[in-house]
Amino acid sequence: QVQLVESGGGLVQVGSSLKLSCTVSGFTLEDYAVGWFRQVPGKEREGVSCNSCTDCGSHYADSVQGRFIISRDNDKRTVYLQMNNLKPEDTTVYYCGAMQRSCSGYTARSMDYWGRGTQVTVSS
Numbered sequence: 001q002v003q004l005v006e007s008g009g010g011l012v013q014v015g016s017s018l019k020l021s022c023t024v025s026g027f028t029l030e031d032y033a034v035g036w037f038r039q040v041p042g043k044e045r046e047g048v049s050c051n052s053c054t055d056c057g058s059h060y061a062d063s064v065q066g067r068f069i070i071s072r073d074n075d076k077r078t079v080y081l082q083m084n085n086l087k088p089e090d091t092t093v094y095y096c097g098a099m100q101r102s103c104s105g106y107t108a109r110s111m112d113y114w115g116r117g118t119q120v121t122v123s124s
Contacts, residue, residue, distance in 0.1 A: 001025075001026050002024075002025070002026035002027055002113050003024065003025045003026055003115075004022055004023070004024050004096050004097070004098060004113055004114060004115035005022070005023050005024075005115055005116075006020060006021065006022050006094065006095065006096050006115045006116065006117055006118040007020070007021045007023070007118060008020040008021050008118060009093075009094060009118030009119045009120045009121075010119075010120070010121070011121045011123060012086055012120075012121070012122055012123070013122070013123055013124075014086065014087060014088060014122055014123070014124050015085055015086065016086050016122070017082070017083060017084045017085075017086065018083045018086065018120060019080055019081070019082050019083070020036070020080065020081040020083065020094055020096075020118060020120075021078050021079075021080055022034060022036070022078065022079045022080075022081075022096030022115060023076070023077055023078045024077050024078070024079075024098060025077065027098070027113075029072065029074050029077050029079070029098075030053050030074050031053075031100060032052075032098040032099060032100050032112075033050055033051065033052035033053075033098065033099050033100075033101060033102055033103045033106065034050070034051055034052075034072065034079040034096055034097070034098050035047055035048075035049065035050040035051075035096065035097050035098075035099070035103065035106050035110075035111060036048045036049045036050070036070065036079075036081045036094060036095070036096055037094070037095045037096070037097060037108055038090075038092045038093065038094045038095070038120075039092060039093055039095065039117075040092045044108065045095065045108040046061065046108075047059075047061060047106055047107060047108065048060070048061050048063075048064055048068065048081070048094070049061065049064065049068055049070040049081060050070070050103035050106045051070045051071070051072055051079060051103065052101075052102045052103040053072075053074070057102075057103060058070050058103075059103045059106065063089075064083075064090075067083065067084050067085045067086075068081060068082065068083050068084070069081070069082040069084075070082075079096060081094070081096075083120070086120075086122045087122060088122050088123070088124050089122075090120060090122050091120060091121050091122045092119075092120065093117040093118065093119050093120070094117060094118055094119075094120055095114055095115055095116075095117045096114075096115045097110075097111030097112075097113060097114045097115070098111060098112060098113045099111045099112045099113075100112060
């Protein structure tokens with residue numbers, strides 16, 4: 001059974017850091033790209049970052065470039081999102097998704113599997 005479980009969200013102050021984790025089971029992580037997304041109520045799920053072993057690359061949305069870092073530990077079946085210098089506009093639910101292809105052109109619709117999300121709240 002495929003599962004993706006996010007953790008690490010919480011309530012922090014502006015300028016703080018959080019590290020999200022996405023732990024997967026039911027498939028071989030090395031064969032999948034994993035993306036982090038966020039979704040504000042009433043809006044489409046937005047791609048934040050993606051990491052793939054296929055193209056050995058990481059991708060970032062302009063809004064998080066230079067502040068967020070995606071990484072993975074295939075042995076631990078976990079993909080991380082290190083979020084630094086958090087801003088109030090980063091507040092929302094963060095989801096991880098997995099797809100069996102590279103990250104090139106990734107979107108929410110590209111993903112095969114999803115986690116349930118973890119809430120990140122940045123207070124000013």
